[in-house]
Amino acid sequence: MVTFDETKSNKMVEELHKKEEEELANILSSKYNLQYIDLSRVPINTDALQLINEDTAKAAEMAIFNKVGKKLSVAVRSPNKEEAVSTIKELEDRGYSITSFMVSSASIERAVSRYKDISHSVEAKSGVLDISGEDIKNTLNELKNINDARKVIEETLKIKKSYRISKILEIILAGGLSSEASDVHIEPEEESIRLRYRLDGVLIDITNFDQETYGLLLSRIKLTSGLKLNVKNKAQDGRFSIKIDQDDIEIRTSILPGAYGEAIVMRILNPETIALPMEELGIEKKLFEILEKEIAKPNGMILTTGPTGSGKTTTLYGFLKKVQTPGKKIITIEDPIEYHLPGIVQTQVDEKNYTFGNGLRSTLRQDPDIIMVGEIRDEDVASTAINAALTGHLVFSTLHTNNAAGSFPRLIDLGINPK
Template identity: 45%
Template sequence: MGDLPSINDLLGDTQSSHKSTRPAPAVSPEASLHVASEATEEQFEKKMQKVAVKEKETETQRKAATLGYPHIDLSAFPISHEALKQISQEDATRLGVVCFFVNQEEIRLGALDPTTEEMHTFLKNMETRTYTKGVLYMISPSSLSRVLDLYKTLPHIKPISKNVEIASSDLEKVQADIRDFQGLQKSIEQVNTSDLVTFLLGAGLKLEASDVHVEPEVENAVIRLRLDGMLHDAATISKEAYHKLVSRIKLLSSLKLNISNKPQDGRFSINMSSGDVDVRVSSMPTVYGEGIVMRLLVQNREGLTLDSLGFRGEAYQLLMSEISRPNGMIITTGPTGSGKTTTLYAIMQLLNKPDVKVITLEDPVEYKMPGINQSQIDHSRDYTFAKGLKSILRQDPDIAMVGEIRDLETADTAIQAALTGHLILSTLHTNSAAGAIPRFLAMGVKPFLLAPALNAVIGQRLVRRLSDTAKVETLLTPEQQTKVDEIIASLPSKVQALVKEKKQKFYTAPEYTESGELGYKGRVGIYEIFTMNDDIEQSILSDKISEYDIERLAREQGMLTMAQDGVLKALDGITSIEEVFRVTEK
């Protein structure tokens, strides 16, 4: 102990170098006692607060046990942003409930009072939205307070560049202010030029537009929205406002401001409480300036089911049976914009389970799906569908989705995968389901491989849904009635009998009502689906095959055509005959 330096030894240099420094004033014993007592009191208060919180937690635990609910202390529980985002901050505060865990199978909620009917309804809605099983826990006020504080860590603003950003709160305010489509021109006249992008995005999201078009003309520019597949003129802006709007959109999407004579593509994202929105931007030079299109991709795909898409009856049962098979190939057909990829997303939503590996190959990836491995084609790096599919198969998937089969190499790889224990989902550009088989054979696919690989083929179109409040009963024109009678007469006998049992009623709607409401709101699919049977297999294996032959065999099997499905949906008041004929007549 004698070898250790004293405190004076350690401070010797300091003391010697500050010999002229005046000694520090002495602190009175009373002041020391006062400081010590304040520190002790503060420590005591903190300790008592912890004791009170612990007692409240114990009380909550006892109450939960009495009521038959599990209890959890969230004071130090790690909660991911993914779990937190399942419930908006407003709902969490209002209802006293938070989500603290979510995966593909289960969602766990903590509530101050899990016994209320409102809470059980909320839980059921969460189960429906997330396709999971819900479990309700009881939590203490301190647990709720701690989780509510975590909402501050969520990103509410998506920075796009150094000088430009869009606040989700501004978008939500615009959505709340917009009442109907016809009021857009009046509203846009009151918007500052700097807020024009926010206004257009908010309007597009409120009206559920898929695209916002900015089209320059000689003296002004026209804003158009694509609603349910149809373009509508929404407003006109000055050329000055147009130039500022284009510059801001290009900044947001990281396009080059100094290039206006070449097409450019960009994108940006916005984080909103209702779900993220991806915005794909395309610019193209025209004689009056750059034409801009913003595609709005809302990432929240809740409620996406085969039933909500319009599958029903025997078509629904057939498809459910085919997607439950472990291998084979399911193909959706139709032109661009007919909902083929959405159908495949709905199928994957059903098949996405923890014990199944699903991989997709898309061009581009439009919607992100939790639990699914999604890969995007990149032609600039020679990453094509054919090469990507070969890579996918080395990843040991159970299910693979290929965005489109365009060539023989992709088709052959997909068929080989379907024959070796994988379920393959893909699309083809043909006018009907029956046209898929001749298209495969025209690519050079061997008939003896195609026949056993193919499970089902779906043909589809999208028709606009009639608004329940705007639709009115209508009489068909003689020409329309003749076509409808022919289609009904061609229905399978069982379906035909059901149709003839009830009075024929058809409905229509104006594009806009007097109050400014849209006559059509949303879209629904009309479908035809056939599965493989011996007759169709033999037809494929024969030397002579045509789209007409395949359709005839499929209809003998009981297949409803798209036109037939459309007429049945029109009879049910879902859509109008004009819509059915618009999308099905060649």
């Protein structure tokens, strides 16, 4: 005889109702030309949430779930509702740029329930991911070596509170900064997610964590980097900044779809590690003397080579600081500008309008003495850079090879005539 389980039946009905509600919200998103999102699958940033109070959120059936600078991600239940329209207008009047998402009432309820997690109001800083200077300093003081970073990250992963994802991201980045990692790798595998740091050009395993944490962390990183949440089968690139005291540390994010999920790489561009004078680069004395003579010449080309994270760009900055004088015009073409040097004209490439190639040609019309090109990537840049070096300019650049000897076959491969 089959017995009726009322509890199980009610749970099934509840799950079916929730599924239908989410499907309806997804359908309505097309009608209003908005992206659909399920807030149970993404982290909610409490700094963003508190830009409007709880009563306003309930009345307007809306919630601000993420903030990057002056850009807000806003979840709405009824886009045409008077309270929602007026609240969004008020936010726009305050200088915010709004991206609206269609959500179900269950998502709004979940967001509103997060107001209880806000113990006090902290004004979010504009233009950057807000990491408390005091918190980051405390974390950095705890992390004396890579094992300390591993321990703190693993302890943070055990936290079960709703706001832990933001904390995990902060700790991962703090660990990277304290160990002077050039990149943070988050790689989905069949049974777990692997976290690695690139230190001195070599990837070091830090820890593994679960798929649920990865899903929330991926959404948090995408939102912070200005990437599309619903795009899962295409590569995406974005960036954000962290402000620690007076330093802005830029993070370049790359997302790549893989067999078990989207692989994440965050490149850390820390001004403190980049801004080393040439004398502190660790160059052997004999080689240092040779380099000093070469960079003092009025023309020619000097290439730094090596694998990812080996210090190519840091070396170029060391050269620039060494040769900089009031009597020389120095122009750089970078992607992005990693460290601001006074007295130097620094430009940043733009994929659509300002590439390394046309940037270099434009630079030659600016009467420069020294040109720094972030990377020689193609035949156009290679030939233009070599012509510049042959016509009275000193050119610094990087080439992606494993060693100095690999520069010659690489340049030939780029179409440069060895004769």
